[in-house]
Amino acid sequence: ERLKITEDFQLSYKVIGNRNPRGICGSGLLDSISALLCSGAINKSGKFVRGATPRVRESEEGLEFLLVEGPKSATGGDIVITQADISNLIRSKAAIYAAISTLLEAMHMKATDIQRVYLAGGFGSYLDIHNTITIGMLPEMPPERIHFVGNSSLAGSRLSLLSREAFSNVKEIASKMTYFDLMANPHFMEEFISANFLPHTNPDEFPTVYQELSRGVKAMD
Secondary structure: OEEEEOOOOOEEEEOOOOOOOOOOOHHHHHHHHHHHHHHOOEOOOOOEOOOOOOOEEEEOOEEEEEEEOHHHOOOOOOEEEEHHHHHHHHHHHHHHHHHHHHHHHHOOOOHHHOOOEEEEHHHHOOOOHHHHHHOOOOOOOOHHHEEEEEOHHHHHHHHHHHOHHHHHHHHHHHHOOOOOOHHHOHHHHHHHHHOOOOOOOOHHHOHHHHHHHHHOOOOOO
């Protein structure tokens, strides 16, 4: 669920239950991609850099990165990240970033105009904000503006059932909602293509991240 890579490509990680790792969960995969980028094992296109480290090796399906050797895993088999794993995550994060960008563009706002961001859901509760911004899933902004709220839909449903005031607030919020068909929005498709990059094709969108990458600063340190 947590992973760091040092300058000499040594790994440290945290496992749910403090036992030998069996695989990679969502937050661990996100940490891994950020660490691979900052360590130079993958480039900004998400492609493995051949020869960067012996951990980047050839397999039947192409290049992969060795995270955990078989004797140290719970299954006895190596735990690796493949090129397909990275490509899938890049497409997912690109869709998230493109959706945020489309909404901001519709409101004539910039990410820096937002003073507070709430991340809901179980997955959001375990993300490393710095790494999330480093790979370009969330816009670059001060991390202290981003707040985890856990399972907000469940909590909101419970409150609306127990409180008339809360139920009234829910109805008011729902009446202000606007539907965006992202797939038919030209800005979304343009932004999605630009965001299929780590962190983004436009350095101006992530100036601090690009500075760190150019200096070789490890986001995990």
